[in-house]
Amino acid sequence: MKELVKTPFITALLTKAAGPDVDLNKLHVFEVRATSTVPLRGKKGTIFERATISPHTISLLAKSVNEDAVPLMMDHELDGAPYGKFFYAESVPMESGDIELRGYIYVDDSEEVILTKLETGSIDEVSIQFLSSHMLCSECGFDYFEAAANDNFLPLMSHTCEQGHVIGREGVHVRLVGVEEMIELSLVSRGAAKNSKIIGSSDAMLGESAQRLAASGVDVRNDYYCTASINDEGVNDVDFKDLTAKLTALTDDKIDLATKLVAAEAQVTALTSDRDSEKARADSAEAQVTKLTEAAATASQEAEGVPTSETVTAMSALIGKNYVALKALDGEADANVPEDITEAVKFIEDNQARLSALIPAGGVTVQAGGSQGNLTEGQKKLQIAQVSAFKSN
Numbered sequence: 001m002k003e004l005v006k007t008p009f010i011t012a013l014l015t016k017a018a019g020p021d022v023d024l025n026k027l028h029v030f031e032v033r034a035t036s037t038v039p040l041r042g043k044k045g046t047i048f049e050r051a052t053i054s055p056h057t058i059s060l061l062a063k064s065v066n067e068d069a070v071p072l073m074m075d076h077e078l079d080g081a082p083y084g085k086f087f088y089a090e091s092v093p094m095e096s097g098d099i100e101l102r103g104y105i106y107v108d109d110s111e112e113v114i115l116t117k118l119e120t121g122s123i124d125e126v127s128i129q130f131l132s133s134h135m136l137c138s139e140c141g142f143d144y145f146e147a148a149a150n151d152n153f154l155p156l157m158s159h160t161c162e163q164g165h166v167i168g169r170e171g172v173h174v175r176l177v178g179v180e181e182m183i184e185l186s187l188v189s190r191g192a193a194k195n196s197k198i199i200g201s202s203d204a205m206l207g208e209s210a211q212r213l214a215a216s217g218v219d220v221r222n223d224y225y226c227t228a229s230i231n232d233e234g235v236n237d238v239d240f241k242d243l244t245a246k247l248t249a250l251t252d253d254k255i256d257l258a259t260k261l262v263a264a265e266a267q268v269t270a271l272t273s274d275r276d277s278e279k280a281r282a283d284s285a286e287a288q289v290t291k292l293t294e295a296a297a298t299a300s301q302e303a304e305g306v307p308t309s310e311t312v313t314a315m316s317a318l319i320g321k322n323y324v325a326l327k328a329l330d331g332e333a334d335a336n337v338p339e340d341i342t343e344a345v346k347f348i349e350d351n352q353a354r355l356s357a358l359i360p361a362g363g364v365t366v367q368a369g370g371s372q373g374n375l376t377e378g379q380k381k382l383q384i385a386q387v388s389a390f391k392s393n
């Protein structure tokens with residue numbers, strides 16, 4: 001049985017929180033450990049990684065709850081009607097030396113499912129949501145919220161204070177100090193704060209001192225009782241929606257610029273490619289013109305009956321042989337063909353008679369000084385024609 005029996009203390013508190021006209025029998029009360037000064041768990045990688053709530057802040061949270069009961073929600077969903085209220089809280093020393101925020105919640109009679117889950121332990125944890133006044137670097141006291149208030153969001157985004165202390169490294173964390181706004185207490189499957197949970201009635205401990213004090217005439221609603229509350233989803237209270245929107249806008253700008261850059265690069269590439277292909281086309285055309293010019297020259301030469309280079313070479317070789325042969329007749333056994341072939345031609349013409357004598361009829365070689373009559377008239381003409389043809393060139 002986790003539901004608490006309504007003591008006079010609880011009844012007094014309920015009457016204050018719900019109003020005098022409410023049938024208190026329809027409100028079911030449970031004791032909760034809402035949070036403590038023990039470092040928050042399950043926040044790895046966030047600005048709240050191992051964040052701590054100062055003892056004074058715990059008392060301020062409790063004060064806030066006692067002044068104005070907080071809606072009891074489910075999983076921090078703020079839509080819809082509350083299931084009840086977090087209507088009383090105290091700050092209580094723990095055995096470890098930490099301070100915890102204990103309190104009472106009530107759940108409406110109509111919430112049968114919730115009541116069953118609370119009794120069976122299916123729901124046995126709570127998580128508080130509040131906005132602290134300050135978020136301080138544990139090392140140097142740099143205030144992240146103050147920086148954000150001055151439009152400097154970089155520390156919050158980078159999890160790094162201006163002194164370079166990085167949250168999550170070497171034990172650096174934030175300390176939540178002060179209460180800006182108390183939002184709600186939620187029933188959750190797993191609370192943000194270590195040991196935040198619904199307390200069984202056998203372990204309930206609140207109210208004993210209060211009842212004693214009430215019996216002695218002390219107003220239990222005053223600030224004598226340190227009250228406290230916890231933070232779970234404080235990250236939402238830093239207006240991260242706004243931050244995210246700004247970051248998104250920046251990213252969009254970046255993407256836009258990158259897109260334009262890529263387009264410009266593509267255009268440059270296309271233009272360069274066009275230029276290269278135009279140049280290649282021009283080079284190709286030029287080469288073709290050269291080739292056609294050469295072909296045209298050759299064709300022109302052939303058309304005019306000009307001997308080809310092969311013919312000239314063959315004729316030069318023949319003239320050379322005749323020249324050497326004539327020189328041999330003159331006793332120059334190792335005469336060289338003059339570089340200017342026309343000299344050789346002239347020499348052969350001057351010695352034509354002797355040359356005729358050298359060329360035998362029927363291709364038979366004769367000794368120097370042989371009969372000139374051995375060369376037929378046709379052969380002589382051919383020889384002369386060849387020499388003349390060369391000379392005319």
Ligand SMILES: [Zn+2]
Pocket residue numbers: 137138139140141142161162163164165
């Ligand atoms: Zn710092």
